Amino acid sequence: xxxxxxxxxxxxxxxxxxxxxxxxxxxxxxxxxxxxxxxxxxxxxxxxxxxxxxxxxxxxxxxxxxxxxxxxxxxxxxxxxxxxxxxxxxxxxxxxxxxxxxxxxxxxxxxxxxxxxxxxxxxxxxxxxxxxxxxxxxxxxxxxxxxxxxxxxxxxxxxxxxxxxxxxxxxxxxxxxxxxxxxxxxxxxxxxxxxxxxxxxxxxxxxxxxxxxxxxxxxxxxxxxxxxxxxxxxxxx
Amino acid sequence: xxxxxxxxxxxxxxxxxxxxxxxxxxxxxxxxxxxxxxxxxxxxxxxxxxxxxxxxxxxxxxxxxxxxxxxxxxxxxxxxxxxxxxxxxxxxxxxxx
Numbered sequence: 001x002x003x004x005x006x007x008x009x010x011x012x013x014x015x016x017x018x019x020x021x022x023x024x025x026x027x028x029x030x031x032x033x034x035x036x037x038x039x040x041x042x043x044x045x046x047x048x049x050x051x052x053x054x055x056x057x058x059x060x061x062x063x064x065x066x067x068x069x070x071x072x073x074x075x076x077x078x079x080x081x082x083x084x085x086x087x088x089x090x091x092x093x094x095x096x097x098x099x100x101x102x103x104x105x106x107x108x109x110x111x112x113x114x115x116x117x118x119x120x121x122x123x124x125x126x127x128x129x130x131x132x133x134x135x136x137x138x139x140x141x142x143x144x145x146x147x148x149x150x151x152x153x154x155x156x157x158x159x160x161x162x163x164x165x166x167x168x169x170x171x172x173x174x175x176x177x178x179x180x181x182x183x184x185x186x187x188x189x190x191x192x193x194x195x196x197x198x199x200x201x202x203x204x205x206x207x208x209x210x211x212x213x214x215x216x217x218x219x220x221x222x223x224x225x226x227x228x229x230x231x232x233x234x235x236x237x
Numbered sequence: 238x239x240x241x242x243x244x245x246x247x248x249x250x251x252x253x254x255x256x257x258x259x260x261x262x263x264x265x266x267x268x269x270x271x272x273x274x275x276x277x278x279x280x281x282x283x284x285x286x287x288x289x290x291x292x293x294x295x296x297x298x299x300x301x302x303x304x305x306x307x308x309x310x311x312x313x314x315x316x317x318x319x320x321x322x323x324x325x326x327x328x329x330x331x332x333x334x
Contacts, residue, residue, distance in 0.1 A: 027316045034320065044241045052241075055249035060280070064287065065248055075239035079247040081283070086252050088280050091273060093259030094266040112256040170328030173299060176291050177306045177323025179284050184310040186281040199282035200289035207290065218286050225282030230275030 010136045017119065017133070017140025020126065024118040025144050028059065029152040034174040035063055036156015037163075042069045046157040053150035057113065060182060061085045062153075067175060073215040081215050084222060092120050099135040111135060114142025194232070199225025298330035 032053070039049045044066070056062050065082030073081075093112045100108050119141030126133040163171070186192070203221030207214045259266065267273050292303055306323040313319070 030317050030320065039241075042241065048241055048245060052245040052248070055245065056252050058248075058252050060284075061248065061252065064283070065244060067287075069239050069241075069244065073239075075244055075247070078239065079244055079251065082248050083251040083255065085280055085283050086255050087276055089252070089255050090259040090262070090266060091268070091276055093256050094263050095268070096260060097263045100260060108260060109257070112260050113253060115256060170302075170324040170326075170331065173302060173323050173327040174320050176288065176295075176299065176303060177320045178316065179288050179291070180303060180306040180323070181310040181314070181316050181319040183281065183284045183288065184307075184314065186284065192278070192281055195278050195282050196285035199286045203286035204289055204293060214290050218283065218290060221286040222279055222283035225285070226275040226279040229278030229282070230271035 009132075013132060013134060013136040014140035014143075016126075016131075017122075017137035017142075018144050019140075020137075021119055021122055021141035021144045024122065024141075025148045028118065028145055029148050031059055031178060032149050032152025033156035033159070034171075034178060035059065035066070036153040036158070037160045037171055038063065038070065038175060039066055039153065040157045040160030042066055044157065046154045049157040050150045050154040053153045054146060057116065057146050057149065058082075058086050058089070059116075059149060063175060063178070068215045068218075071214065073213050077213055077215040077219075081218055084219055089115065092117075096138075099138065103135070107135070111139060114139055114146060116142060116145055118145055191232070192229075195225040195229040198228050298327055298334055301330055302326035 036046075036049055039052075044052075052062060061082035064085055065078045068078040068081050069075075093115050096111065096115065100111055103111070115138065119138055122141055123133045123138050126137065163169070183196075199221045201221075202224040203214075203217045206212065206217035206220050210217070288303075292300060295303075302323050305326045306319050309315075309322045310319045
């Protein structure tokens with residue numbers, strides 16, 4: 001695919017990616033507004049929220065890191081909790097070898113930076129249906145997502161100043177609700193139950209028994225659950 | 238108080254390193270096997286743990302709203318709907334309790 005460069009085909013694919021991602025971008029917009037509200041609670045201003053959206057571009061990790069800051073966690077553990085959630089991106093960009101092969105460095109850096117759950121998943125879904133979806137399709141979807149994400153989070157942060165008290169209207173619960181949906185979307189089958197339960201149980205035990213910040217407990221619990229998932233699969237072949 | 242700019246820088250650099258690292262490691266990263274299973278399972282485990290922490294620190298109003306959210310999430314898989322139901326339910330419960 002990459003060796004012969006056809007600008008018309010690349011543009012068509014970019015536009016298709018931009019168009020097909022729209023329903024997913026709408027969901028990201030709402031998530032972004034809610035993240036903006038949370039960011040405002042810990043004193044982050046609108047321009048920094050936009051900068052964060054553009055440079056990090058990994059919604060759930062930004063939410064976890066800022067949520068941890070709001071809960072009073074230190075800086076390093078907030079960053080670490082966010083990054084732990086992003087480790088799955090390793091596998092996603094590793095799977096892009098064919099799309100990125102032979103491309104100039106700027107295209108490789110752009111491609112990996114714009115890789116997110118939504119456009120990566122959409123690229124595979126479109127291919128499964130027999131559509132043409134390669135590098136520029138991924139970049140097209142990512143362009144829409146990053147613009148919507150940065151814009152919506154900035155808007156949410158600006159908007160937060162107009163609201164009287166977030167807790168009084170239940171908005172502080174927005175993230176718990178969003179995490180419940182996220183968990184539902186991550187559910188692949190009953191095999192997930194034991195790792196998730198172990199992770200939650202370990203986190204709560206560590207948080208109660210050891211004098212550490214709950215965020216460290218979170219990382220320990222998450223790793224314990226992931227280790228169980230890694231080992232259990234081996235036992236079942 | 239943590240500096241949000243430093244948190245942004247840390248997250249941005251770390252996340253880009255992960256993304257570029259995946260590409261550079263490429264074939265060296267196993268697509269199947271224990272490591273792949275562990276990395277794939279990590280997000281769900283972290284979110285489950287985070288929900289446990291959030292809910293343990295909360296009260297009956299949040300527990301009820303969370304249960305309602307779980308039902309809506311399972312039935313609709315809709316993010317906007319789950320968030321709206323959650324916010325509405327917790328507001329109502331706090332007003333009544």
